[in-house]
Amino acid sequence: MDGSRIRTLGRRPAIDVLSREDLERVHSATLDVLETTGLEVGSARVLGLLAEAGAKIDPAARRVRFPGHMVEAAVEAAPRDFLLAARDPAADVIVDGSRGYLSLDGCAAEVVDLDTGARRPPTRDDLRKATILADATPEVAYLWPCVAVTDVPPEAQASYQTLIQLVHSSKHVSAMATYSERDARIAVEMATVVAGSAEALRARPIVSTFQCSLSPLMYDEGPIEAALAFAEAGLPCGFVAMAIGTAGAPTTLAGHLVSLNAELLGGITILETLVPGAPTYYGPYEAFMDLMSGGIGLAWGPEDVLFKLAAAQLARRYDLPMNIIAFGTGAKTQDWQAGAQHALSLMGVLASGDVDLVSATGTIYGSRVFAFENVLLDAELWDIAARILEGFPVSEDLLAVDVIEAVGPAGHFLDQDHTLAHMRERWRARFFGSESWEAWEAAGRPEPKDRARDRAREIVATHEPLPLPEDVERELHAIAARTTGG
Amino acid sequence: MEELLATLRDSLIGSRRDAALAVTARLLEEGAPPETILQEGLAAAMIELGARWTRGEVYLPEVVAAATLFERCNDLLEPALLSSGVERTGGRVVLATVKGDLHDLGKNMVGAMLKTVGFEVHDIGKNAPVDTIVAAVGEVRPEILGLSALLTTTVPEQRRVIEALAEAGLRDSVKVMVGGAPVTETWAAEIGADGFAPDAPRAVQVALAITGR
CATH class of the missing domain: 3.40.50.280 (Cobalamin-binding domain)
Structure with a gap:
């Protein structure tokens, strides 16, 4: 911990799980799908614009089919580097392949109450607390609205979430739960108020979004029109596909990859064709149906890591910024299962090369339930990962030959100046337990999650995010209030 | 007929589309009562499959595939069921x-x-x-x-x-x-x-x- 606002992952090695030939087969199969099957797009306006741009449109079926050259040109048009600016420039997310940034998770349908531990529908106050926690946690670089707030009408959900994110943190805000053009325009309006002007916002986009396909192979009207509204305002808009293997995508990894790749390239093609050069990213979020229950995102296994690494290979092939997913678990609490699955998926991220954005921390139970303590437990894993990537230095002093000579055989190093000078460079756990069995018993057998929950409560009670000017905050409230009541 | 009903049940449980449809048609040709084909063939197979799912022996897609096939076999029975005047029992x-x-x-x-x-x-x-x-x-x-x-x-x-x-x-x-x-x-x-x-x-x-x- 060096006092930085955000803690990032440095350069990561890339492990290829697909041979060069197989990678090309996945790519050309994807182009086949986009040209033969195409995508269903729910917006007549977008279909009309795509027809003018040379895509093949079947208006009755709302289907668009893309010739391969159109997809290749769109991928080419997407910039490799861009900025996800933060209100506090020290928390800027610089997307250029050199660093990996972690986000808070998004729009969980339930929350584990920070005080009572009960699972219940989330409120604005939960989002406020979680945003404060993320603002204070360096490992969380930028914010999603981590719970779907249920104490405002559904049509005001997106605007209140963006409001809370902007007010209670100075980190970059992803308005990822913005599902319509109207909500996108409201998010842009709020961001403009905070930035000061449309030009200032364009130069430093403090808000971005991503939009999701509906698997298999669909973009609904609201999300695709929202994507264009963000892009036209100069705000980055990623594409994310959460195709669920066996349900919304083929059950085989190769087929799952093709179907999900087609959705992402299709979305990026729509965006780059209509708003050339718009900052975007490639977000393959693998999910798998539980074969017994049909549950979504609850089954986690080696396929998760294999899929990640293969998808990262595709992103590298396209030279697109990539948003990878980690920290998925079917666990219902912060137990061995959650810890193992989170750690192993993070190891997958560590082997995935120049991945820019890593999603997402804070949820359990297939991303459906947000739990505050999870953010801090994941942060500890992230800190370990970042530390591993930093490696360790070697120098005359650090090799410590003189000290080894001074201590000699059968001595000890505890009281050496060298030890006192360097021991604080050693990593120290915040939540993992390393006490004796007796001390553990005496303390009432605490688990890492208990320490993390205590710390989360403390942070939420004491951390003060960089405030917005009062008039700006008032204006944001006025904009949000406008969205209630239909 | 018992043997054909058993084959129908097996075909449905195994999602063998062609076999299930052919056996349903054959049972009808041989004069089996449509409600018997429905109850002792199709429905019995789904009950068995449900029991196997509960025991963790089959995956959900196998149940869904069988349910889809059930519907196609049932379509073959539909005219006969209607003319036999049997009241539907389900809601x-x-x-x-x-x-x-x-x-x-x-x-x-x-x-x-x-x-x-x-x-x-x-x-x-x-x-x-x-x-x-x-x-x-x-x-x-x-x-x-x-x-x-x-x-x-x-x-x-x-x-x-x-x-x-x-x-x-x-x-x-x-x-x-x-x-x-x-x-x-x-x-x-x-x-x-x-x-x-x-x-x-x-x-x-x-x-x-x-x-x-």
Whole structure:
């Protein structure tokens, strides 16, 4: 911990799980799908614009089919580097392949109450607390609205979430739960108020979004029109596909990859064709149906890591910024299962090369339930990962030959100046337990999650995010209030 | 005939499409009563498959594939069932994905599986406005209304439908079941739904239970 606002992952090695030939087969199969099957797009306006741009449109079926050259040109048009600016420039997310940034998770349908531990529908106050926690946690670089707030009408959900994110943190805000053009325009309006002007916002986009396909192979009207509204305002808009293997995508990894790749390239093609050069990213979020229950995102296994690494290979092939997913678990609490699955998926991220954005921390139970303590437990894993990537230095002093000579055989190093000078460079756990069995018993057998929950409560009670000017905050409230009541 | 019924059950359980359809046709040709083919062949196979699923021996896609095949075999029986004048024993169900939501995979799975236990399923599709759903309930007079929603922004529509049913004086005539990823037992209770299930096979169990079967 060096006092930085955000803690990032440095350069990561890339492990290829697909041979060069197989990678090309996945790519050309994807182009086949986009040209033969195409995508269903729910917006007549977008279909009309795509027809003018040379895509093949079947208006009755709302289907668009893309010739391969159109997809290749769109991928080419997407910039490799861009900025996800933060209100506090020290928390800027610089997307250029050199660093990996972690986000808070998004729009969980339930929350584990920070005080009572009960699972219940989330409120604005939960989002406020979680945003404060993320603002204070360096490992969380930028914010999603981590719970779907249920104490405002559904049509005001997106605007209140963006409001809370902007007010209670100075980190970059992803308005990822913005599902319509109207909500996108409201998010842009709020961001403009905070930035000061449309030009200032364009130069430093403090808000971005991503939009999701509906698997298999669909973009609904609201999300695709929202994507264009963000892009036209100069705000980055990623594409994310959460195709669920066996349900919304083929059950085989190769087929799952093709179907999900087609959705992402299709979305990026729509965006780059209509708003050339718009900052975007490639977000393959693998999910798998539980074969017994049909549950979504609850089954986690080696396929998760294999899929990640293969998808990262595709992103590298396209030279697109990539948003990878980690920290998925079917666990219902912060137990061995959650810890193992989170750690192993993070190891997958560590082997995935120049991945820019890593999603997402804070949820359990297939991303459906947000739990505050999870953010801090994941942060500890992230800190370990970042530390591993930093490696360790070697120098005359650090090799410590003189000290080894001074201590000699059968001595000890505890009281050496060298030890006192360097021991604080050693990593120290915040939540993992390393006490004796007796001390553990005496303390009432605490688990890492208990320490993390205590710390989360403390942070939420004491951390003060960089405030917005009062008039700006008032204006944001006025904009949000406008969205209630239909 | 016993042997052919056994083959039909095996074909359905194994999702062997051609064999199941051929055996159904053959049973009809040989004069087997259509309700026997339905009960001792198709329905019995689905009960067996459900039991195997409960024991963890088969995967959900095998159950869904068999349910789809059940429907195709049942289509072959339909004319004979109608002319034999046998009364349907299952109740009627109306299914919908609520307004604003295009996710209908879960609803479709539930629909396919409800048919296999004898329910007559009226699926009014996805993105269904409250009025359309209430009108369908008024028209079809189902025992069960199933409402699906996958988005946190569309889940509140389930409450609106229940309120609209009450205003239309239809609430007491129908049991309402809700489902979808953000839907929980607590939510179901809060909006006054009669049933909730986290997955399709359990939805069938709940449907049977709340209609007293």
